[in-house]
Amino acid sequence: MKKIILLSAVTVLLSSCGIYSKYKPEMAVPDNLYGEGIETADTAGIGDRDWHELFSDPKLQALIEQGLQNNTDYQSAQLRVKEAEAALMSARLAFLPSFALSPQGTVSSFDARKATQTYSLPVTASWELDIFGRMHNAKLQAKAVYAQSEDYRQAVRTQLVAGIANSYYTLLMLDEQLAITRETEEAWRETVSSTRALKNAGMADEAAVSQMEATYYQVQASSLDLKEQINQVENSLALLLAETPRYFERGTLDEQQFPEDLSVGVPVQMLSNRPDVRSAERSLEAAFYGTNQARASFYPSVVLSGSAGWTNSAGAMIVNPGKFLASAVGSLTQPLFNRGQVIAQYRIAQAQQEEASLAFQQTLLNAGSEVNDALVAYQTSREKTILFDKQIVSLEKALKSTSLLMEHGTSTYLEVLTARQSLLSAQLSQTANRFSEIQSVVNLYHALGGGREK
Template sequence: MTHKYNKQVLGLLVAASLFSACSVTKTYKSPEVKTDGLYRDQVAADSVTLADMPWQSLFADEKLKALIQKGLDQNVDLKNAIQNIAQAQATLKQSKLAYLPTLSANADYTRTKSSLAALNFPAGININTLTNTYRLYLSTSWEADIWGKLSSSKRAALASYLGTDAARKAVQTQLIADISNNYFTLISLDKQLTITEETLKNRRSSVETIKELKEGAVVTGAAVVQSEANLYAAEVTIPDLKQSIRETENALSILLAQAPGPIDRNTLDSQVVPVNLSVGLPSQLLHNRPDVEQAEFAFRNSFENTNLARTYFYPSLTLTANGGLSTLQLKNFFDQSIFYSLVGGLTQPIFNQGVNKARLTTAQSQQIQAMNTYQQTLLVAGQEVSNSLFDYQSAVAKQASRAKQIAALIKAVDYTQELLRFSSATNYTDVLTSEQSLLAAQLSAVSDQQQKLQAVVNLYRALGGGWK
């Protein structure tokens, strides 16, 4: 009898092996996407790219580097991204173990009382209607991966795992950019505050000078009032600048996962901008940009889910076995109490209320959506590179003109002040206009430098730098 069962099991396994050769799933290939022209008006000559530079080499400011490292160690979003990897890894491990059979140990006791009136036995026969059954046994079940159902599930889990790792990289690159941009905003505000306070000091002196000129009948009382208004116009901006500084410090503190407080920093004038801003080839975004990688892994996951949905239309082979000890009396528990069963089952779906068809249609639709998202993510990546490049070029172009503007305005302020003191060829309105224009230009020059620094950071992130 045992020999006969072994032949049947062997026959089922051979059949499963033959069926497995007729796989209905497809092999994944990376989708072909166009990368030509992603960098607007930029013709890349080689594969040298800023993205390959470690972030420690990109920044020369040691205090900024210390803040970035602290953020990488403590940021909550990055910690959560790492936990997502751990969760996906657990799912991947479970999908690999799905190839193995399940095994469980069971122990049960059953007390059964049958109805004598319901038994179809002749009168006079004494039947024991009360039985006690004691069982201790193992049970196992195994599903053969005939059509690639388990393989598709494993590959989908692998894509999901790789996607969470890419997401972690994306969080890291964004975190480095956010810390750097906030840092540059902070030191730019410091510079603007210094310029404004210096201007305020000069305007206080100017008010005293105008008062002296009024006493000498050189100017009228209107000039004194205008000089005072000019003083207050500069003074009123200082609280706003201090508030912006405080808010930026608080924003940086949140990125560092610490309570709001002061941030140790250097000055804007001490910052060094990298000279070589190579962007490499657009096709490098496919592997350098974590969000592009994540989008491809999402497409790969949906591709394998479509494979999985196809397998539900085909029969599944399941082997189930039970074996152990069973007896009606505990004293005979180890005496001729061995039992076992082995069942091989082949199940072919015929009508399942449209569940399998709906599953496949949904999976195919989600695969199309994932592909669209992948293409859109790549286009956005190219847009960000193009915008950052032009932002940097615009800042550089403005700095040259801004320096000439400031130099001219400094002369204009000096000339109008001297003319007001010694000549009637001008009035205080000319002085006022020159001073206001000079302050605006000096503050704009700070913004130009901030734009230049942040453009480098944004270009670095747009190219996929920060996670290598």
């Protein structure tokens, strides 16, 4: 009965010292995390969607699958998980006793006398009793680091899926812009021919022809710039896929379809989705147990050790055959004066825990800001799409009317030039805005922790 009371008292004492205290997950979320005016629905948000569901283009899906298989950064992240898993296993095995076989033999001779041989075949054992929680907290810290490595791997995976998708959609945008530029180039070629015919008929001067030709060459140069940009994006995509540069089969920008309901979910749900937020909290958890471990260093360490085996050396006597020998030792080590290292390590652990707490708070704020940026960009692009459609319809009518007036001599080449340039600019802007809309969907998916393994 006295032993039970004593053990209970020791347990209460250690708990009050914080050695065996457990980390409590952070649940506090700042108000208006996604920004003022952003409504959050208590439903599964876009981050909960499988990437196959969001990115429905079969060619893009094949590229993402290839990237998940071959990308070197993702493979390195998977190796980090294995390293952390091995470290966790080591921390768990620290609770078990260690055994070692240490055979030893000696041959000695004194004053040219007959040599004597002695030997010992001991098996030594050592077992540290984790009364004060040092190894317990080390195990919990290793467990948090292992979970953090899983979160890091997931963060790399999410970034990879979003990066491949963004590169793919960038290629679709550039393809569309190149097609528009080539159509414009052909239209300018016809315009140059028409203007030259008007000059021969005395209805236009040499300045009009030269101006049309200069604009035609400028459009040709724009086509070359777009081809170069396409090559650069293809090279970047090849790096993500861990392969040499090549042409990638792809669809068109108009074919891309996305779900209309892009809810973001509530802030607490995002905590369980975003791997960087989880990773930051794992760092805080590891620092918490690191502080407990440093606090446990103030208390004694208790080690039980022993050995058993055969030897023919018994002090000054040599007995053949050997005899069985066994010994057991218990030791207690209490740090008294260790040049202040124990105190210094404890203060360092406390400071690291505070740093981890601040880093977690900042990561959470960064996450909310990224979601806000992506949502506003998506909403803005959707609204601008309607305006660009109306603008292009109006500019097409204006170009048609101006061209007819020029043919009948009531309009100048400058008016046709201005109308065609305005139409080209609006068409390119419309394509860029469509890409911005798609890119904001990808960024929103990334910001909400999408792309993770189910």
